[in-house]
Amino acid sequence: xxxxxxxxxxxxxxxxxxxxxxxxxxxxxxxxxxxxxxxxxxxxxxxxxxxxxxxxxxxxxxxxxxxxxxxxxxxxxxxxxxxxxxxxxxxxxxxxxxxxxxxxxxxxxxxxxxxxxxxxxxxxxxxxxxxxxxxxxxxxxxxxxxxxxxxxxxxxxxxxxxxxxxxxxxxxxxxxxxxxxxxxxxxxxxxxxxxxxxxxxxxxxxxxxxxxxxxxxxxxxxxxxxxxxxxxxxxxxxxxxxxxxxxxxxxxxxxxxxxxxxxxxxxxxxxxxxxxxxxxxxxxxxxxxxxxxxxxxxxxxxxxxxxxxxxxxxxxxxxxxxxxxxxxxxxxxxxxxxxxxxxxxxxxxxxxxxxxxxxxxxx
Amino acid sequence: xxxxxxxxxxxxxxxxxxxxxxxxxxxxxxxxxxxxxxxxxxxxxxxxxxxxxxxxxxxxxxxxxxxxxxxxxxxxxxxxxxxxxxxxxxxxxxxxxxxxxxxxxxxxxxxxxxxxxxxxxxxxxxxxxxxxxxxxxxxxxxxxxxxxxxxxxxxxxxxxxxxxxxxxxxxxxxxxxxxxxxxxxxxxxxxxxxxxxxxxxxxxxxxxxxxxxxxxxxxxxxxxxxxxxxxxxxxxxxxxxxxxxxxxxxxxxxxxxxxxxxxxxxxxxxxxxxxxxxxxxxxxxxxxxxxxxxxxxxxxxxxxxxxxxxxxxxxxxxxxxxxxxxxxxxxxxxxx
Numbered sequence: 101x102x103x104x105x106x107x108x109x110x111x112x113x114x115x116x117x118x119x120x121x122x123x124x125x126x127x128x129x130x131x132x133x134x135x136x137x138x139x140x141x142x143x144x145x146x147x148x149x150x151x152x153x154x155x156x157x158x159x160x161x162x163x164x165x166x167x168x169x170x171x172x173x174x175x176x177x178x179x180x181x182x183x184x185x186x187x188x189x190x191x192x193x194x195x196x197x198x199x200x201x202x203x204x205x206x207x208x209x210x211x212x213x214x215x216x217x218x219x220x221x222x223x224x225x226x227x228x229x230x231x232x233x234x235x236x237x238x239x240x241x242x243x244x245x246x247x248x249x250x251x252x253x254x255x256x257x258x259x260x261x262x263x264x265x266x267x268x269x270x271x272x273x274x275x276x277x278x279x280x281x282x283x284x285x286x287x288x289x290x291x292x293x294x295x296x297x298x299x300x301x302x303x304x305x306x307x308x309x310x311x312x313x314x315x316x317x318x319x320x321x322x323x324x325x326x327x328x329x330x331x332x333x334x335x336x337x338x339x340x341x342x343x344x345x346x347x348x349x350x351x352x353x354x355x356x357x358x359x360x361x362x363x364x365x366x367x368x369x370x371x372x373x374x375x376x377x378x379x380x381x382x383x384x385x386x387x388x389x390x391x392x393x394x395x396x397x398x399x400x401x402x403x404x405x406x407x408x409x410x411x412x413x414x415x416x417x418x419x420x421x422x423x424x425x426x427x428x429x430x431x432x433x434x435x436x437x438x439x440x441x442x443x444x445x446x447x448x449x450x451x452x453x454x455x456x457x458x459x460x461x462x463x
Numbered sequence: 464x465x466x467x468x469x470x471x472x473x474x475x476x477x478x479x480x481x482x483x484x485x486x487x488x489x490x491x492x493x494x495x496x497x498x499x500x501x502x503x504x505x506x507x508x509x510x511x512x513x514x515x516x517x518x519x520x521x522x523x524x525x526x527x528x529x530x531x532x533x534x535x536x537x538x539x540x541x542x543x544x545x546x547x548x549x550x551x552x553x554x555x556x557x558x559x560x561x562x563x564x565x566x567x568x569x570x571x572x573x574x575x576x577x578x579x580x581x582x583x584x585x586x587x588x589x590x591x592x593x594x595x596x597x598x599x600x601x602x603x604x605x606x607x608x609x610x611x612x613x614x615x616x617x618x619x620x621x622x623x624x625x626x627x628x629x630x631x632x633x634x635x636x637x638x639x640x641x642x643x644x645x646x647x648x649x650x651x652x653x654x655x656x657x658x659x660x661x662x663x664x665x666x667x668x669x670x671x672x673x674x675x676x677x678x679x680x681x682x683x684x685x686x687x688x689x690x691x692x693x694x695x696x697x698x699x700x701x702x703x704x705x706x707x708x709x710x711x712x713x714x715x716x717x718x719x720x721x722x723x724x725x726x727x728x729x730x731x732x733x734x735x736x737x738x739x740x741x742x743x744x745x746x747x748x749x750x751x752x753x754x755x756x757x758x759x760x761x762x763x764x765x766x767x768x769x770x771x772x773x774x775x776x777x778x779x780x781x782x783x784x785x786x787x788x789x790x791x792x793x794x795x796x797x798x799x
Contacts, residue, residue: 114781148777148781152781197472
């Protein structure tokens with residue numbers, strides 16, 4: 101067993117496709133299932149899974165790409181920090197090409213800003229230790245999967261006595277926006293393919309209000325092609341049986357209670373807060389901010405900077421793409437004014453963005 | 464956005480690179496349209512054809528499993544000549560060294576250049592050395608140029624693919640890019656991943672045996688197999704259909720790609736060639752490849768149709784279908 105072939109097996113995938121076809125044949129209204137997580141979006145495009153599903157099943161991409169939902173104002177603030185002479189910006193790679201109101205980090209780097217791509221926030225802590233005379237600001241973007249490692253970096257910096265490590269946070273949590281979208285009558289979501297690795301942290305119980313109170317079937321689904329197809333089959337079955345509950349397809353990783361240690365680290369460093377989602381707006385209680393105990397590490401509180409006036413790009417439909425209301429192909433800028441080389445919206449930048457996936461893998 | 468800035472993406476070999484070439488470099492320096500561009504220029508004088516090419520090498524790290532910047536610089540230029548069907552004869556070597564670079568490491572790189580040249584049967588006949596202050600270059604950059612001649616009248620060009628043709632590759636994909644990445648990032652992987660860096664002119668000489676049936680040769684370096692085939696589909700105005708299940712791929716490369724979220728189809732190769740050949744000659748070409756040390760794992764990975772000109776389509780391992788586009792932006796920085 102190599103943990104890849106088993107989950108990319110052609111016969112298994114085609115067999116699942118047949119069963120989905122059999123279950124949904126003859127429906128007048130197609131079933132709309134939203135895959136919330138960007139990694140699902142990529143897998144669906146990369147393996148051409150839409151081409152295997154019947155017309156009765158529609159997969160809709162949701163807001164689960166952390167870079168994509170990060171608002172322009174955040175990027176503008178990061179750009180302003182990058183122009184301060186003693187600052188090193190440390191970030192995951194995807195952020196460096198996200199456009200702000202008038203620039204992006206890669207362009208600031210070409211002009212002389214010190215912007216470094218790291219693979220772990222602990223690399224950023226190491227930078228702070230190496231350059232005590234500089235201020236290192238890590239761009240803390242991501243959902244519950246990423247947030248614990250960033251919380252861990254703050255704890256590490258504190259225990260090392262570092263006074264020059266800061267995090268500019270835009271962390272978001274996933275279940276509340278799923279509830280907001282489920283309540284949107286324009287969307288008519290029949291079921292959620294719930295994120296795989298976020299769920300490993302927060303646990304399957306987190307989706308109970310969605311399934312049990314709002315009546316939206318939820319299946320926590322892995323990222324391999326057989327996982328996704330099986331997740332779709334499980335959702336279709338729930339809908340056809342008139343049920344809505346939480347199921348774990350990705351049982352090799354996800355538990356009902358999640359990862360208690362990671363949850364503890366999150367609670368140690370972060371408090372829930374309201375958060376701005378690009379395209380969706382402010383959602384109460386859907387973000388994480390650094391708490392009072394660790395306030396000295398919060399870039400926004402500690403390092404004042406003048407941020408330019410916010411300008412949103414003209415014509416970009418990222419917001420609607422993020423809500424699954426339109427597909428990338430419906431946006432007038434897609435593949436014309438907006439390409440991965442010269443992105444207008446963040447959905448075209450991130451490797452998990454819906455527009456980037458649609459551009460790279462076509463239809 | 465400031466249009467004046469040159470960004471790293473302009474050197475990625477993907478779309479931004481093409482834009483810079485089309486909008487600035489080619490119109491200013493000469494008028495060769497993109498459709499006429501191949502890995503080397505083919506020039507005629509007094510009834511004889513020559514191939515001429517140049518390339519600069521800036522790989523980081525300088526030493527990687529399976530080679531170093533020296534072997535890469537010689538093999539890369541050698542391969543650019545071989546991909547138009549030329550026999551490489553002479554190459555130049557221009558070194559840009561950063562102050563403080565190690566003489567011992569330079570000696571190792573030069574030995575690798577010499578060894579690669581000897582293996583490929585080319586001579587390094589001229590060169591140049593510059594040293595720049597510390598911080599003005601990253602250890603060592605190498606430029607090589609090369610001249611080749613033709614022993615035949617065949618036209619091998621990116622615009623030669625015809626409907627019905629088969630697409631062949633001489634072995635596993637993605638080895639070079641992943642070897643360099645693993646070394647640079649210090650990924651502690653228990654793996655056998657070595658760069659495939661090698662001179663392909665010997666293999667090409669054998670492939671030329673199939674004569675006019677051989678339509679296109681191209682080495683899928685930066686941007687990988689996907690970008691290269693997309694270029695060919697555009698140049699030849701044909702559709703290329705690939706079957707993912709037929710791609711030769713090392714289990715270790717596939718594993719690293721799965722962990723890091725990379726698509727091996729976009730990862731660089733330095734010892735691979737894509738050959739597009741008339742269908743009746745495909746079995747012979749496959750046999751010729753497999754008999755050669757650099758082609759033991761050769762495979763037929765797709766075919767040429769007319770369904771939608773300029774498109775590359777893929778049947779995925781699980782039987783789904785999707786389009787294949789050029790590398791957009793950077794997948795991995797500085798791999799060659």
